[in-house]
Amino acid sequence: MPTPGTLRVQLLEAQRRLREEGVAVQILVAGIEGAGRHAVINALTHALDTRGLRVHAWTPESVPAQGRPPLWRYWMHLAPRGQIALFLDGWYESALASALAGQTVSLTHPRRLEAQLRAEGSRVLKLWVALPLNVARRRLRARLREEQRAPRLPEQAVLAAADDAEQALASLRKGDPEWCVLNGERPDRLGKAALAAVLEQLTAAAPALPKRPRLPPLKDRRRITGTTIPPEPDAAALETALASLQVELARRAWQAHAAGRSTVLVLEGWDAAGKGGVIRRITQALDARLFRVVPIAAPNDEERARPYLWRFWRHLPPQGEITIFDRSWYGRVLVERVEGYASRADWTRAYAEIRDFEAQLVESGIRLHKVWLQIHPDTQLARFEARAADPAKQHKLTDEDWRNRERRPAYEAAIEDMLARTEAPEASWQVVAADHKQPARVEVLRRLVEVVG
Amino acid sequence: MPTPGTLRVQLLEAQRRLREEGVAVQILVAGIEGAGRHAVINALTHALDTRGLRVHAWTPESVPAQGRPPLWRYWMHLAPRGQIALFLDGWYESALASALAGQTVSLTHPRRLEAQLRAEGSRVLKLWVALPLNVARRRLRARLREEQRAPRLPEQAVLAAADDAEQALASLRKGDPEWCVLNGERPDRLGKAALAAVLEQLTAAAPALPKRPRLPPLKDRRRITGTTIPPEPDAAALETALASLQVELARRAWQAHAAGRSTVLVLEGWDAAGKGGVIRRITQALDARLFRVVPIAAPNDEERARPYLWRFWRHLPPQGEITIFDRSWYGRVLVERVEGYASRADWTRAYAEIRDFEAQLVESGIRLHKVWLQIHPDTQLARFEARAADPAKQHKLTDEDWRNRERRPAYEAAIEDMLARTEAPEASWQVVAADHKQPARVEVLRRLVEVVG
Numbered sequence: 001m002p003t004p005g006t007l008r009v010q011l012l013e014a015q016r017r018l019r020e021e022g023v024a025v026q027i028l029v030a031g032i033e034g035a036g037r038h039a040v041i042n043a044l045t046h047a048l049d050t051r052g053l054r055v056h057a058w059t060p061e062s063v064p065a066q067g068r069p070p071l072w073r074y075w076m077h078l079a080p081r082g083q084i085a086l087f088l089d090g091w092y093e094s095a096l097a098s099a100l101a102g103q104t105v106s107l108t109h110p111r112r113l114e115a116q117l118r119a120e121g122s123r124v125l126k127l128w129v130a131l132p133l134n135v136a137r138r139r140l141r142a143r144l145r146e147e148q149r150a151p152r153l154p155e156q157a158v159l160a161a162a163d164d165a166e167q168a169l170a171s172l173r174k175g176d177p178e179w180c181v182l183n184g185e186r187p188d189r190l191g192k193a194a195l196a197a198v199l200e201q202l203t204a205a206a207p208a209l210p211k212r213p214r215l216p217p218l219k220d221r222r223r224i225t226g227t228t229i230p231p232e233p234d235a236a237a238l239e240t241a242l243a244s245l246q247v248e249l250a251r252r253a254w255q256a257h258a259a260g261r262s263t264v265l266v267l268e269g270w271d272a273a274g275k276g277g278v279i280r281r282i283t284q285a286l287d288a289r290l291f292r293v294v295p296i297a298a299p300n301d302e303e304r305a306r307p308y309l310w311r312f313w314r315h316l317p318p319q320g321e322i323t324i325f326d327r328s329w330y331g332r333v334l335v336e337r338v339e340g341y342a343s344r345a346d347w348t349r350a351y352a353e354i355r356d357f358e359a360q361l362v363e364s365g366i367r368l369h370k371v372w373l374q375i376h377p378d379t380q381l382a383r384f385e386a387r388a389a390d391p392a393k394q395h396k397l398t399d400e401d402w403r404n405r406e407r408r409p410a411y412e413a414a415i416e417d418m419l420a421r422t423e424a425p426e427a428s429w430q431v432v433a434a435d436h437k438q439p440a441r442v443e444v445l446r447r448l449v450e451v452v453g
Numbered sequence: 454m455p456t457p458g459t460l461r462v463q464l465l466e467a468q469r470r471l472r473e474e475g476v477a478v479q480i481l482v483a484g485i486e487g488a489g490r491h492a493v494i495n496a497l498t499h500a501l502d503t504r505g506l507r508v509h510a511w512t513p514e515s516v517p518a519q520g521r522p523p524l525w526r527y528w529m530h531l532a533p534r535g536q537i538a539l540f541l542d543g544w545y546e547s548a549l550a551s552a553l554a555g556q557t558v559s560l561t562h563p564r565r566l567e568a569q570l571r572a573e574g575s576r577v578l579k580l581w582v583a584l585p586l587n588v589a590r591r592r593l594r595a596r597l598r599e600e601q602r603a604p605r606l607p608e609q610a611v612l613a614a615a616d617d618a619e620q621a622l623a624s625l626r627k628g629d630p631e632w633c634v635l636n637g638e639r640p641d642r643l644g645k646a647a648l649a650a651v652l653e654q655l656t657a658a659a660p661a662l663p664k665r666p667r668l669p670p671l672k673d674r675r676r677i678t679g680t681t682i683p684p685e686p687d688a689a690a691l692e693t694a695l696a697s698l699q700v701e702l703a704r705r706a707w708q709a710h711a712a713g714r715s716t717v718l719v720l721e722g723w724d725a726a727g728k729g730g731v732i733r734r735i736t737q738a739l740d741a742r743l744f745r746v747v748p749i750a751a752p753n754d755e756e757r758a759r760p761y762l763w764r765f766w767r768h769l770p771p772q773g774e775i776t777i778f779d780r781s782w783y784g785r786v787l788v789e790r791v792e793g794y795a796s797r798a799d800w801t802r803a804y805a806e807i808r809d810f811e812a813q814l815v816e817s818g819i820r821l822h823k824v825w826l827q828i829h830p831d832t833q834l835a836r837f838e839a840r841a842a843d844p845a846k847q848h849k850l851t852d853e854d855w856r857n858r859e860r861r862p863a864y865e866a867a868i869e870d871m872l873a874r875t876e877a878p879e880a881s882w883q884v885v886a887a888d889h890k891q892p893a894r895v896e897v898l899r900r901l902v903e904v905v906g
Binding site: 008147 | 754
């Protein structure tokens with residue numbers, strides 16, 4: 001076994017290489033209070049170059065996710081490419097607490113997060129500092145006596161653990177071969193063991209990526225483009241409907257705020273389908289304190305250095321607010337797929353990633369409203385030409401819009417796939433015929449009013 | 454007067470030009486509840502290209518600064534270069550609330566923020582929607598009757614305003630010629646008036662920057678480099694002292710956490726002065742949940758797009774935690790000054806900006822501990838050579854370190870200026886002789902223990 005000195009040299013070398021290769025490393029140090037996780041974290045921060053390293057640990061009093069899904073705060077602190085994040089328990093925090101309390105544990109979202117991280121090139125290292133509950137209790141009691149103080153919350157959880165907690169913790173760990181188990185009974189050896197384990201995993205070849213998911217064939221394709229454009233309905237009636245929907249939306253937005261209910265509106269649609277007009281009718285109605293509009297453009301360098309969905313996670317609304325995404329994570333399976341910005345493996349995997357992301361929103365109580373604004377190619381052409389002629393709208397029309405238009409059949413296939421593969425209960429698509437602007441706005445607002453609740 | 458149509462075309466053109474020039478625009482829309490600020494914001498979001506625009510408004514229930522200074526959340530949401538941020542009241546939020554409640558108002562920090570923004574190339578536009586209090590009250594009461602509801606908090610503030618609030622609000626506004634006052638009594642004209650005012654300011658020449666501040670001559674220069682290195686003190690006694698300081702620090706950090714008291718530690722020093730070792734002795738002692746280490750390196754593109762201090766504001770600790778800056782905002786007046794990365798105007802201005810920043814930390818109850826680790830040039834040379842020879846430390850030594858060493862006299866002047874010009878009550882420098890590592894660590898920890906409190 002190498003001495004700590006050479007271990008450290010090798011670790012630094014591994015860290016340097018991963019930094020140069022732009023690999024993100026997420027390290028979890030999990031276990032119960034008193035097991036020795038802090039000794040492991042200290043050994044790692046001592047050994048590694050701290051310039052590329054961040055430690056993330058929270059007390060029970062830390063500001064929590066404020067209505068966002070429980071994984072939000074881990075997402076927010078993922079190491080970017082080339083750096084290392086060290087998490088105390090990390091995304092197993094609540095599973096560990098549940099196991100201690102004798103409650104059932106779901107690992108679905110943590111496991112999917114890890115799969116997603118690995119698929120995008122992160123290394124995920126999972127260290128478990130294991131210590132029998134009775135030993136941990138003895139240690140904690142001795143420490144409390146020595147420091148003459150009452151137990152803190154995480155300590156209380158260990159002291160008051162359920163009878164079958166030992167078994168629950170063991171099964172949590174044993175169901176997953178990726179955990180590297182360190183023996184907490186020998187605190188003096190913990191640091192060195194941790195360094196050796198991390199070195200071994202950092203220098204091992206990157207784990208083989210799972211194959212590109214085979215997408216199940218679609219039974220029902222929803223055909224989006226009709227052959228004709230319907231006649232324009234009565235304008236005056238629509239104006240009245242729109243105005244009363246706006247009043248109702250304002251009322252419900254304040255109610256939702258008072259009740260701490262958040263809403264995410266996803267607006268997707270063809271270029272010139274009228275997203276801007278829809279958004280304006282919504283934001284006119286709302287108090288500026290209750291919503292944010294997030295226009296999605298090319299990612300910046302903080303965003304490019306992290307997994308794809310990070311730049312959407314970061315804009316999720318806090319409790320009681322509404323976030324409107326003007327384009328969204330669906331870019332992955334639309335423009336990125338059609339234009340080849342994402343690899344085939346990336347966009348085929350994205351359907352499941354998006355379903356999981358949206359499921360987490362829904363589970364945490366966020367209302368989700370996904371809109372596709374559909375227009376006929378002739379409508380689009382007419383609007384492009386009108387934009388080109390109007391100095392107040394010219395900025396909305398780019399060469400890219402014309403190029404996208406040329407690829408309409410490829411986009412149609414991608415859109416129909418998207419609608420079919422990401423339809424889910426409480427994450428359902430509203431496909432709106434938007435050849436006429438006013439009825440489209442009324443339709444979106446009518447549904448939004450229901451969703452905001 | 455131009456029609457709204459041409460106004461909009463001209464606004465879009467102005468927005469496009471400022472985006473191309475990489476100018477950040479911060480727009481404040483201030484006034485009392487009911488005056489018509491939302492109509493102004495709607496008119497602006499309607500007229501401008503929303504892709505480069507964010508609106509920032511908070512309800513009284515929004516998560517506040519969590520122990521950071523009141524201006525923290527505005528800093529966090531400043532428009533980056535090329536974009537526009539629209540703030541409802543913005544950094545006058547608390548001044549407006551105080552005026553309404555008949556309390557005294559301090560505008561020191563908002564005014565300094567604006568000066569700083571302008572000095573770094575932001576445009577700052579200040580719109581005030583003015584409405585007499587009695588008119589606002591009438592409007593609010595009519596609205597409450599119509600919507601059959603109780604007043605919300607900001608509405609209550611207007612309904613219950615102090616007798617002399619009208620005067621307090623007027624003097625708040627009249628003391629500052631930069632406010633562009635819009636008449637809230639004619640809601641139908643507000644939008645157009647706001648567009649015209651914004652257009653005028655966006656197309657006007659950028660306001661002349663104030664001259665480079667003339668720095669007052671220094672009376673007392675603190676000479677930092679002595680001619681000799683003192684002999685190494687007794688090692689065993691220091692080990693014992695260090696260990697007991699670590700125990701005490703751990704205890705006090707939990708106490709501070711319980712009391713919601715935060716600490717910021719700024720560690721500066723010569724290359725190879727031993728910052729890493731000091732940090733390790735501190736972090737070994739602390740629970741990982743109570744602190745963050747923030748190593749300061751070159752800014753990334755999100756950081757470069759914002760005023761200089763943004764990247765430090767973003768890392769301020771939440772209530773009850775400790776943030777350790779491994780190098781800091783003092784880079785501006787050290788490496789950036791000496792190496793010419795900052796212009797002379799930038800670094801001379803920085804002393805006042807830093808004093809204001811630190812004053813805000815102190816005022817909001819954050820404990821500040823600033824350390825300069827001082828070593829003799831011979832000590833540095835010996836450590837550089839030891840690093841070059843040690844494979845576990847080679848990564849810490851770069852060509853830049855040797856280059857900086859060549860410029861020692863220029864750095865010494867910059868350091869002595871820094872120590873003299875940024876010394877302040879509760880923001881005092883601890884200059885530590887660090888030619889011997891262990892006594893330096895003991896000195897820093899001893900003071901830190903007192904500061905954490």
